[in-house]
Amino acid sequence: MNFSSKLIEQAVEAFAGLPGIGRKTALRLVLHLIQQEEEVSLHFAETIAGMRKGIRYCSTCFNLSDEAQCAICRDPRRDPSAVCVVESIRDVMAIEDTGQYRGVYHVLGGVISPIEGIGPEQLQIDSLVQRVREGVVQEVILAISPTIEGDTTMFYLSRQLQELPVRISTIARGVSFGGELEYADEFTLGRSIVARIPYKLQDE
Amino acid sequence: MNFSSKLIEQAVEAFAGLPGIGRKTALRLVLHLIQQEEEVSLHFAETIAGMRKGIRYCSTCFNLSDEAQCAICRDPRRDPSAVCVVESIRDVMAIEDTGQYRGVYHVLGGVISPIEGIGPEQLQIDSLVQRVREGVVQEVILAISPTIEGDTTMFYLSRQLQELPVRISTIARGVSFGGELEYADEFTLGRSIVARIPYKLQDE
Numbered sequence: 001m002n003f004s005s006k007l008i009e010q011a012v013e014a015f016a017g018l019p020g021i022g023r024k025t026a027l028r029l030v031l032h033l034i035q036q037e038e039e040v041s042l043h044f045a046e047t048i049a050g051m052r053k054g055i056r057y058c059s060t061c062f063n064l065s066d067e068a069q070c071a072i073c074r075d076p077r078r079d080p081s082a083v084c085v086v087e088s089i090r091d092v093m094a095i096e097d098t099g100q101y102r103g104v105y106h107v108l109g110g111v112i113s114p115i116e117g118i119g120p121e122q123l124q125i126d127s128l129v130q131r132v133r134e135g136v137v138q139e140v141i142l143a144i145s146p147t148i149e150g151d152t153t154m155f156y157l158s159r160q161l162q163e164l165p166v167r168i169s170t171i172a173r174g175v176s177f178g179g180e181l182e183y184a185d186e187f188t189l190g191r192s193i194v195a196r197i198p199y200k201l202q203d204e
Numbered sequence: 205m206n207f208s209s210k211l212i213e214q215a216v217e218a219f220a221g222l223p224g225i226g227r228k229t230a231l232r233l234v235l236h237l238i239q240q241e242e243e244v245s246l247h248f249a250e251t252i253a254g255m256r257k258g259i260r261y262c263s264t265c266f267n268l269s270d271e272a273q274c275a276i277c278r279d280p281r282r283d284p285s286a287v288c289v290v291e292s293i294r295d296v297m298a299i300e301d302t303g304q305y306r307g308v309y310h311v312l313g314g315v316i317s318p319i320e321g322i323g324p325e326q327l328q329i330d331s332l333v334q335r336v337r338e339g340v341v342q343e344v345i346l347a348i349s350p351t352i353e354g355d356t357t358m359f360y361l362s363r364q365l366q367e368l369p370v371r372i373s374t375i376a377r378g379v380s381f382g383g384e385l386e387y388a389d390e391f392t393l394g395r396s397i398v399a400r401i402p403y404k405l406q407d408e
Contacts, residue, residue: 002300004275004293005268011255014248018233029222031293033252034259034268041256044218045249048237051215052245055238064209064238071208089208089235096206 001027008034060131062107062124064089072096072104079103081138085128085157087111087150091143103141106131111149112156120156128157132166139167146173205231212238264335266311266328268293276300276308283307285342289332289361291315291354295347307345310335315353316360324360332361336368343371350377 001023003009008030015026033041057063058070061083065071072078072092082103086092092105108123131137140161144150158168174192175184184192205227207213212234219230237245261267262274265287269275276282276296286307290296296309312327335341344365348354362372378396379388388396 002297004296004300005259005270007255007258007270008268010251014251017244017248019236020229020232025224027294027297028224030255032223033256038256040221042253044221045253045256047214047218048252049246049249051211051234052237052242052249054211055209064212066209066211090231092208093206093231096208 058107061105062109062127063092063105077102080136082141083128083131083137083139084141084143086143087145095143103139106140108144108153111144111147111153113149123153125157125160129160129164132161132164137166139169142168142170144170262311265309266313266331267296267309281306284340286345287332287335287341287343288345288347290347291349299347307343310344312348312357315348315351315357317353327357329361329364333364333368336365336370341370343373346372346374348374 001012003012008027011030011033012023012026015021015029016023021029033044054066055064056066056068058065058073059068060073061070063070063072067074073080079102083106084095084101084103085106085108086095087108087110089107092107095101095105106124106128108125108128110118110123112118112120112123128140132140140157142154142157144154154170161168173188174195175181175189181189205216207216212231215234215237216227216230219225219233220227225233237248258270259268260270260272262269262277263272264277265274267274267276271278277284283306287310288299288305288307289310289312290299291312291314293311296311299305299309310328310332312329312332314322314327316322316324316327332344336344344361346358346361348358358374365372377392378399379385379393385393
């Protein structure tokens, strides 16, 4: 692309450095900002810079947070005896969106992946073990993707925790609600038959 | 979405305010910036703010520019006697990308559109007429989209310029190079037959 303005070129490069944004999209965003009042762009820039400067990891659960402890860990209505272990903040948000969980979290920051050179020491595993050792936690819920790396991580975690007086569970896997059997993948369907549960009549 | 951090929420809202970026994409961008060094985000924010503060319209052609006159108007190798009239900076970039044009531009800032309430006085039409009156311009090339609004604008412009000693041309329209006849729309194909040109053997 042939920019007659260095300022536009630099701004396009800045947007195009973000994942999933190509130079054509970047140009559209820049021209949009130019069409708006100057205030809009300045506010946008300040928000991004302020976010990056202010954001930190919660000292308890390693969720992203505005303060030393995150809003979930600080919330007195949450049950600190149940800790849901997830890979990333995205998973925290997905579970929070369900409104079904009242415990707290522990964000690993990824999963063990020898191929990508990620070992247990790069993840928040020691801090989880330490947290359980402190005695408040009674249940650790492993909510990690059932991939090879995820299974490895769950296996490693359960080995690290096995000597401690804590219940370890994983989230239920099976055919989605509303999912049709014929479209479920073989592995999920197979496991959901093997791991069948007693049928309960729903209360109406 | 359930953010446990106000800073992340505000940053997501900031990105999601840009055209074509939804909240899921915005979150992905924000998490990407958090994973990078703080410097990356600060540089990004500074680039956007600096661009918006520094950008202005070229006083000659109304292209976006870093200085009072744009790089194209300042370039002594460009021919100031040919002025290509376009709707927006995007069109300038598209023509510059071809590398086939050595004249200068005049950016209207849109086309006449009664439906959207855009009249000639909101466009850079008077400034074009003034520019032609100054006597340097010998040819005005209308490179405006052949839509109803574009045709109206070209008609209006040609009326404004008809008394002045200037040649008016429009860019050639027809079937694309590499385009197959059967896929060309009827209107383009029809006009390209009516406006047929003598066949010239290409020099090899």
